[in-house]
Amino acid sequence: MDNTRNALSLITYPLERLVNLPPQLNQTLTDSLLSYQNVVDENTRLKEQQFKAQTKLLKLAALEKENIRLQALLGNSFTLGEQLLSAEVLSINLAPYEHTIALNKGSRFSIHKNQPVLNINGVVGQVTRSTPMRSEVLLITDPSHAIPVQINRNGLYTIAVGSGQLNQLNLPYLPNNSDIQPGDLLITSGLGGTFPQGYPVATVKTVTSQPDKPFAIITATPKAQLDRIRELLVVWSDSTPIPLLNPSKTPTPQSNEPD
């Protein structure tokens, strides 16, 4: 079946490119017709951003090593390090009742099903299908999508379900007395295995407790502005677990030998 789809997608691909042409042309024109002053301004701004980001990264390398070491001591096979591939959104509309978008890269770039998709602000969705030239992504706000999340402040686990509106996620499985408040950052918890741990997903917008019902009504706003996404990143989680420390050297809980 997938082969049929791949073969047929070769026919439909030129049509998609044609539909995508006007916005792409617009983008190219704005890029090439920028004034010199604009380019200089942008360059200065980007250099400053790069400088800040680079400084933050200095610390990250050390923290990452430390984290790996601690995880190894605990005996966890924690995965770190993801590969990213940038892709662009094709401006085409797939289905009126679903939040799906199409990317301009597909299985030729070895994009496959269930890969997480991010942009610079947060999680966008996951790949549901890939044909040679393009792949389809289900957004986190689709009513049939659910993403395992964790509250960054206190580590509370829950699930964020799509609402069918591009600017809202629902958290239907938290009891009335749970420790959550507007403004809390939700990050991916890594449970379920699809999304790697630690990427920002949404911020909590409203918390309404219902005294007569077991669960509170909680809504959150996705960090990635899903109605104005253009460039996205497709993620490959490094599936090889981090090598544990040599078992003979790892202190076991029985031995009271200080490390």
Next chain:
Amino acid sequence: MSPTNQLNYIFYLGSLSLAFMLRILPLPPSVQLIAPDWVLLVLIYWLLSEPHKIGIFHAFLIGLLVDVLTGRILGQHPSGYIFAAYLCLTLHKRLQNIRLIQQCFFIFFILFITQSIILWTEIFQHPLPYNTAFWLPALSGTLFWPVIKYLLRRCQQGFH
């Protein structure tokens, strides 16, 4: 194939490609809800005007392409389109001889049933909230039918 037939064939493919592109054109969500199924309308036009050349197999192939284009499960659109093609082919003699307003009622009937079949196959996969807006494309398609028929007829006559 005679030269006129060949031209006709090019026009057939061209009009279908245009309909495919209209189908995936990004539109504001409110407009998207009422946008008619352009591919089906163009297909119906061709089924009624060239019933001896365009048949159910064409409807099947076109449905498959729409499935690939919109990322549905393969077979969803063909099932609806085949049904529409069958109705058009059995009724085409009658449809050619009635007034446009009566023809519109037939078209609405065909669009409504096709839309229902597609909704039905969709519900098989996952529950959808019931929404009357799902049938709006059938209504808007009926309103657009005279326009499409007029335009395609004029272009087709231009090609001959």
